[in-house]
Amino acid sequence: MLLKSYRKEIFLPECNPRFQSLHCIAHLDQDIGEVIPYLNSELGGYQYTVDPPSVTFKHHGKLITIHPRAIAVNALNDENEADKILEWLKGQINDIWERRHEIQPKFEGMKKPNIVEIIKYLPKTNCKKCGLPTCMVFAVQLGEGGRRIEQCPELSPAQRAALEKYFEPFARYLE
Ligand code: SF4
Numbered sequence: 001m002l003l004k005s006y007r008k009e010i011f012l013p014e015c016n017p018r019f020q021s022l023h024c025i026a027h028l029d030q031d032i033g034e035v036i037p038y039l040n041s042e043l044g045g046y047q048y049t050v051d052p053p054s055v056t057f058k059h060h061g062k063l064i065t066i067h068p069r070a071i072a073v074n075a076l077n078d079e080n081e082a083d084k085i086l087e088w089l090k091g092q093i094n095d096i097w098e099r100r101h102e103i104q105p106k107f108e109g110m111k112k113p114n115i116v117e118i119i120k121y122l123p124k125t126n127c128k129k130c131g132l133p134t135c136m137v138f139a140v141q142l143g144e145g146g147r148r149i150e151q152c153p154e155l156s157p158a159q160r161a162a163l164e165k166y167f168e169p170f171a172r173y174l175e
Pocket residue numbers: 122123124125126127128129130131132133134135138151152153154155
């Protein structure tokens with residue numbers, strides 16, 4: 001077992017303590033740096049740092065970052081949710097470590113949607129029917145997961161199908 005124990009710390013985000021969501025840091029009693037490229041491969045990390053190693057991924061709307069000696073989780077409803085996620089992560093870390101010989105480690109983050117590519121598929125009329133001032137703004141928000149394809153009512157069936165195909169490889173990044 002690679003990760004045996006940790007100490008949990010829960011706090012309100014400093015930027016705005018009135019936010020109801022909690023942040024959590026787990027201080028790890030063991031160094032799990034070696035498993036991080038394997039976690040990146042298996043859990044679909046969208047951001048990866050080589051030195052020092054860290055991986056960030058999304059899980060049910062939470063942003064989770066794993067460092068060799070700490071795990072950060074944001075947007076938690078309560079402490080109970082933090083406990084569930086940390087125990088799930090501990091299980092994942094130990095399971096993936098056990099199976100590491102079957103896994104191809106990954107040392108880079110996930111490819112992200114390209115705004116220039118997205119805009120090519122949009123009507124580019126800046127009609128504002130999506131509630132945004134321009135197609136470019138819509139493209140940026142679509143690329144970040146803040147809008148959905150169907151929120152542009154001006155897309156032709158062919159444009160919509162092409163956009164959906166373009167986004168297929170990014171499903172995990174945008175979830
Ligand atoms: S509704 Fe579509 S075409 Fe109109 S501004 Fe928004 S993205 Fe552009």
